[in-house]
Amino acid sequence: MNGRANMSTAERRGKIIELLEVQGSVKVEELATRFQVSSVTIRKDLDELERRGLVRRSHGSAEATSKSLYNPSMGEKIAIHNEDKFHIALAAAELVEEGDTVLLDSGSTTLTLAKVLKNRFQKLYIITNSIPISLEFSDRNWEVVLLGGTLRPHSGAAIGPTTVDNLQKYYADKVFLGTTSISVDRGYATPNIIEAQTKEAMIRAARMRVVVSDSSKIGRHTLASFAALQDIDVLVTDPQAPPGFLDKMKDLQLKVVFSSPIDPANHDSPQASLPRQN
Numbered sequence: 001m002n003g004r005a006n007m008s009t010a011e012r013r014g015k016i017i018e019l020l021e022v023q024g025s026v027k028v029e030e031l032a033t034r035f036q037v038s039s040v041t042i043r044k045d046l047d048e049l050e051r052r053g054l055v056r057r058s059h060g061s062a063e064a065t066s067k068s069l070y071n072p073s074m075g076e077k078i079a080i081h082n083e084d085k086f087h088i089a090l091a092a093a094e095l096v097e098e099g100d101t102v103l104l105d106s107g108s109t110t111l112t113l114a115k116v117l118k119n120r121f122q123k124l125y126i127i128t129n130s131i132p133i134s135l136e137f138s139d140r141n142w143e144v145v146l147l148g149g150t151l152r153p154h155s156g157a158a159i160g161p162t163t164v165d166n167l168q169k170y171y172a173d174k175v176f177l178g179t180t181s182i183s184v185d186r187g188y189a190t191p192n193i194i195e196a197q198t199k200e201a202m203i204r205a206a207r208m209r210v211v212v213s214d215s216s217k218i219g220r221h222t223l224a225s226f227a228a229l230q231d232i233d234v235l236v237t238d239p240q241a242p243p244g245f246l247d248k249m250k251d252l253q254l255k256v257v258f259s260s261p262i263d264p265a266n267h268d269s270p271q272a273s274l275p276r277q278n
Contacts, residue, residue: 007035010224013045014193015055016221022143025063054191084214084238087259089113092176092212092236093120095257100173102135103202107131107178109212127170129163129198131156145170152195159194164201175206181220182235184248187267189221189226196224205239210234215241229254
């Protein structure tokens with residue numbers, strides 16, 4: 001009981017967003033009871049989340065908005081911008097070298113990258129917190145480390161303190177991270193605070209830090225920042241990225257790699273098999 005009452009403001013607001021992932025809407029009194037705080041405190045939380053565009057207030061309740069970017073399920077994510085993600089994955093794979101140790105964050109774009117990598121390389125060492133990604137390599141004779149932690153069923157990912165502790169034991173040549181939003185002022189962010197902490201640990205565990213994201217995430221905001229723009233070595237995105245954002249990245253001398261559409265004569269769809277290099 002006291003644990004919830006002693007929860008920090010940021011943690012409580014993160015939990016509110018997580019609750020919206022499941023329910024779509026919440027009542028003020030329900031939240032006050034759940035978190036054992038006053039209705040006044042909850043209203044302040046919702047006011048701040050509304051200010052950020054993460055919820056829409058109505059009398060006595062709040063609901064998620066399309067701008068909130070609370071995490072859709074993995075299945076829903078795969079269906080969103082799936083062709084862009086495939087092109088991004090192809091461009092990101094160019095950063096990998098044979099024999100690399102590659103750390104893969106959970107997410108639909110990194111899952112697409114995993115599909116590309118397993119068909120392009122003869123041998124890689126894989127570290128991931130994603131069950132779907134680990135299973136993607138089950139038909140390869142590669143060393144795959146699946147990080148432990150608290151399972152987030154929504155994404156099939158391990159997150160939390162145990163995952164962070166596990167990451168301290170490893171060091172990768174490259175890490176590829178997904179993100180929910182990208183902005184000049186808040187950098188890279190996700191709706192889940194614990195997930196953000198896990199991503200921060202991944203950044204510390206790699207020599208080269210790469211974010212893979214379609215341009216629809218640029219210019220939006222969500223709850224928990226896990227990296228400033230300067231903390232990431234390379235952003236791989238599509239050519240539709242806003243010019244103003246790209247100008248800022250250039251001013252900061254940060255590298256942006258653009259994807260390009262695949263040749264339809266060689267690949268019928270984003271799900272098409274890539275030729276193996278044996």
